[in-house]
Amino acid sequence: MTMAEDARVGEVVEAATSGFVAQCSRLYEAPPLGALVRCGPSASAVYGVVAEVETRSLDPGRRPMAVGREGDTDDDVYRRNPQISRLLSTEITAVTVAHDGDGGRLLRYLPPSPPRIHAFVSLCSGGELRRLSDSLDFLRGVLSAHVTSPDDVAAAFLRQAAAVHEDPEAFLVAAGRELAALLSSEIPRLNSLLKRLSP
Amino acid sequence: MNVHRLGMVVGGSLTEGVEVKLDPEASVEDVRAGSFVSIQGERMRFFGVVTDVVLDATDRALRSTPPDVSNPFIARVVSGGAAYGALKVEPMLTIGGGSAVLGVDGPSPAKTIPAHFSPASAATEADIETVFGEPSERNFWIGNPMDMEAKLCIDVEELVKRSNGVFGKTGSGKTFLTRLLLVGIVQGRKASNLVFDMESEYGWMGYSEGGSEVKGLKQLFTSQVALFSLDETSSKRRGINPDYVVRIGYEEVEPEDVGMLRETLGLSEVAADAAFSLQREYGKKWLGRFLALSGRDEVGETAARMNVNQSALITLQNRLRRLARLDFMDKSESHDSVNRIIEYLDRGMHVVLEFGRHGSNLAAYILVANLLTRRIYGRYVDRKERSLGDPAQEPRPLVITIEEAHKFLTPSVASQTTFGAIAREMRKYNVTLLVVDQRPSGIDDEVMSQLGTKITCLLDNDKDIDAVLTGVSGSRKLRTVLARLESKQQALAFGHALPMPVVFQTRDYGSAESYRDLGWRNAVDLKAQVEDDLEDLFGPSAS
Numbered sequence: 001m002t003m004a005e006d007a008r009v010g011e012v013v014e015a016a017t018s019g020f021v022a023q024c025s026r027l028y029e030a031p032p033l034g035a036l037v038r039c040g041p042s043a044s045a046v047y048g049v050v051a052e053v054e055t056r057s058l059d060p061g062r063r064p065m066a067v068g069r070e071g072d073t074d075d076d077v078y079r080r081n082p083q084i085s086r087l088l089s090t091e092i093t094a095v096t097v098a099h100d101g102d103g104g105r106l107l108r109y110l111p112p113s114p115p116r117i118h119a120f121v122s123l124c125s126g127g128e129l130r131r132l133s134d135s136l137d138f139l140r141g142v143l144s145a146h147v148t149s150p151d152d153v154a155a156a157f158l159r160q161a162a163a164v165h166e167d168p169e170a171f172l173v174a175a176g177r178e179l180a181a182l183l184s185s186e187i188p189r190l191n192s193l194l195k196r197l198s199p
Numbered sequence: 200m201n202v203h204r205l206g207m208v209v210g211g212s213l214t215e216g217v218e219v220k221l222d223p224e225a226s227v228e229d230v231r232a233g234s235f236v237s238i239q240g241e242r243m244r245f246f247g248v249v250t251d252v253v254l255d256a257t258d259r260a261l262r263s264t265p266p267d268v269s270n271p272f273i274a275r276v277v278s279g280g281a282a283y284g285a286l287k288v289e290p291m292l293t294i295g296g297g298s299a300v301l302g303v304d305g306p307s308p309a310k311t312i313p314a315h316f317s318p319a320s321a322a323t324e325a326d327i328e329t330v331f332g333e334p335s336e337r338n339f340w341i342g343n344p345m346d347m348e349a350k351l352c353i354d355v356e357e358l359v360k361r362s363n364g365v366f367g368k369t370g371s372g373k374t375f376l377t378r379l380l381l382v383g384i385v386q387g388r389k390a391s392n393l394v395f396d397m398e399s400e401y402g403w404m405g406y407s408e409g410g411s412e413v414k415g416l417k418q419l420f421t422s423q424v425a426l427f428s429l430d431e432t433s434s435k436r437r438g439i440n441p442d443y444v445v446r447i448g449y450e451e452v453e454p455e456d457v458g459m460l461r462e463t464l465g466l467s468e469v470a471a472d473a474a475f476s477l478q479r480e481y482g483k484k485w486l487g488r489f490l491a492l493s494g495r496d497e498v499g500e501t502a503a504r505m506n507v508n509q510s511a512l513i514t515l516q517n518r519l520r521r522l523a524r525l526d527f528m529d530k531s532e533s534h535d536s537v538n539r540i541i542e543y544l545d546r547g548m549h550v551v552l553e554f555g556r557h558g559s560n561l562a563a564y565i566l567v568a569n570l571l572t573r574r575i576y577g578r579y580v581d582r583k584e585r586s587l588g589d590p591a592q593e594p595r596p597l598v599i600t601i602e603e604a605h606k607f608l609t610p611s612v613a614s615q616t617t618f619g620a621i622a623r624e625m626r627k628y629n630v631t632l633l634v635v636d637q638r639p640s641g642i643d644d645e646v647m648s649q650l651g652t653k654i655t656c657l658l659d660n661d662k663d664i665d666a667v668l669t670g671v672s673g674s675r676k677l678r679t680v681l682a683r684l685e686s687k688q689q690a691l692a693f694g695h696a697l698p699m700p701v702v703f704q705t706r707d708y709g710s711a712e713s714y715r716d717l718g719w720r721n722a723v724d725l726k727a728q729v730e731d732d733l734e735d736l737f738g739p740s741a742s
């Protein structure tokens with residue numbers, strides 16, 4: 001499991017069947033928007049797509065104050081105030097898209113129960129991403145997720161998935177068709193989403 | 200076998216045809232109205248024709264706010280997705296029961312439609328063979344279905360059982376098509392041809408539009424075709440030695456022939472009918488005797504005696520004189536043409552009568568074709584009746600080909616003439632017609648309705664289209680198909696010799712390859728063949 005260990009990015013701090021929030025192990029080192037992540041023990045993992053990346057104060061009541069001086073670079077601020085890194089944390093919100101079923105089958109719908117709090121979250125490998133995106137049945141869930149911009153999430157996910165497929169363009173066209181079927185009554189939304197996918 | 204999947208059935212009815220939603224990979228532009236589709240239903244396979252191509256959208260909204268197709272990626276995505284192409288397919292036939300063994304039961308008319316979501320694919324060559332038959336003595340390869348390499352066959356044995364028609368506006372390919380049908384009949388070995396070759400293009404050397412020569416039947420099937428000529432001079436000039444030169448004795452002309460020529464000669468009914476009175480008056484030799492009358496007085500006297508209008512009789516004499524002057528007419532003798540023709544036909548040969556320069560004289564064409572046909576038909580009727588007691592006497596079926604058929608089959612004469620009788624009686628006496636015409640609306644309705652198989656090239660006159668399609672089921676759809684044919688070498692065929700109506704590209708005729716496909720061997724090929732045969736017999740030559 002060393003590879004999974006290596007790709008570890010954080011730990012679940014909030015969990016629901018539809019999605020989970022994970023705190024990243026390192027400040028600012030979150031997987032990108034749209035990335036596929038996995039949490040929970042292998043063979044009964046839950047898969048999510050990163051739908052939101054946030055960095056904020058660990059203490060929800062206290063907001064960071066501006067501390068920069070004239071002529072500082074961004075890094076100068078952190079070097080002078082090493083405590084900042086301990087007071088802040090980066091979190092990701094993932095939308096659950098699939099889970100492992102019996103016998104290692106990948107089931108592209110919500111799991112019966114959410115991952116446990118403190119479950120480790122890792123970035124999926126290209127192989128896992130390709131396997132999951134072989135069928136895009138779960139896109140409907142992503143598009144209707146309660147996140148700020150589900151369309152950007154879907155577009156980011158599909159771009160990353162395209163990169164691991166043999167024929168990225170064909171993959172995108174097929175994905176575009178899936179989207180077109182889902183959004184056939186929302187043409188302006190479809191248009192802008194497809195533009196974001198356009199190679 | 201390479202199956203090109205098109206889509207799947209999403210709705211429809213037997214009367215309106217089924218709707219096939221195209222797969223995203225299949226573009227509407229790849230499919231054309233008139234092409235064949237095979238649909239694998241749950242228990243049987245359906246064979247149908249695309250009658251319409253439709254663009255549709257899963258949602259109305261797509262019509263008001265279309266996607267931004269200026270972006271090529273978006274254009275690719277939306278074609279065939281939310282906006283999709285659909286086909287209207289009319290199921291025509293069902294083939295067999297299972298999918299594995301095609302054609303075990305042979306095709307039969309479709310009485311139901313395939314179930315929802317049955318997969319539809321472009322018909323394969325094997326499908327075409329199952330439906331229309333494989334090329335053989337019986338099935339003649341007449342052309343290719345639209346957009347397909349497959350060989351489309353027509354059932355010649357079925358064809359010659361009834362009278363048939365080839366139609367099309369001028370220059371659309373009737374003659375080329377007819378030539379092919381004649382070849383099919385020759386190769387089918389079930390019937391003999393008698394061709395009244397008005398333009399001298401069926402027997403020996405026709406011309407294509409570009410001016411290049413194409414071979415006639417006699418050139419392709421030398422030993423099976425006899426070439427008769429009405430114009431020896433022109434035949435000789437073209438380097439042909441006709442098997443027989445046809446001449447017509449006065450005594451062979453009958454009043455019925457005059458009736459047939461009424462319109463062409465510009466005769467009144469009274470004038471044409473006077474021929475019957477003349478025959479009553481003078482008997483067999485009526486024409487000679489009538490033309491021998493000289494001067495107004497003699498004619499006037501005769502008119503008075505027979506109680507016919509004098510000026511009508513004078514006109515009649517004028518017009519018949521003109522005919523009698525044609526150099527194939529012979530005052531003194533009766534001729535043997537009919538016997539000679541029948542002799543050849545009895546030997547299983549085919550007779551082409553070329554008219555040479557008389558082909559441009561419509562009156563000559565009508566007179567000769569009518570006169571010979573009447574007498575030949577009379578003989579067939581006799582023999583057929585005798586064969587009822589003695590089957591050995593049964594005459595070999597005969598197909599008579601005439602061009603400008605409406606001249607013989609206009610409503611005003613069709614009920615009285617031999618041609619009308621042949622068309623109406625079907626194959627009762629083993630004689631059928633192959634009528635070739637550019638103006639089918641001029642042909643008697645009843646005759647049209649009796650034609651077993653009609654093959655029509657492009658027609659652009661509504662009346663002609665109506666005439667060809669009257670009484671045909673599904674004529675509304677065929678009408679659109681017919682109006683969209685290409686202006687040349689494409690035809691719509693329907694009737695008894697085909698399991699379903701079909702549009703096809705007429706087989707190419709005129710190239711060296713086309714002759715070879717028709718079984719003709721040139722000298723070089725023949726020599727090679729002989730050498731091969733010798734080798735087979737005696738082993739390779741020592742040299």
Ligand SMILES: Nc1ncnc2c1ncn2[C@@H]1O[C@H](COP(=O)(O)OP(=O)(O)OP(=O)(O)O)[C@@H](O)[C@H]1O
Pocket residue numbers: 367368369370371372373374375376406407408409637687688705706707708709
């Ligand atoms: N099957 C074919 N193979 C090759 N050429 C063809 C074929 N059919 C038609 N053509 C071309 O089209 C021309 C016209 O065809 P054709 O002479 O058969 O027309 P048509 O209908 O008999 O005309 P018309 O009414 O003037 O007699 C031919 O001269 C030839 O060039």
Ligand SMILES: [Mg+2]
Pocket residue numbers: 373374375
């Ligand atoms: Mg012609």
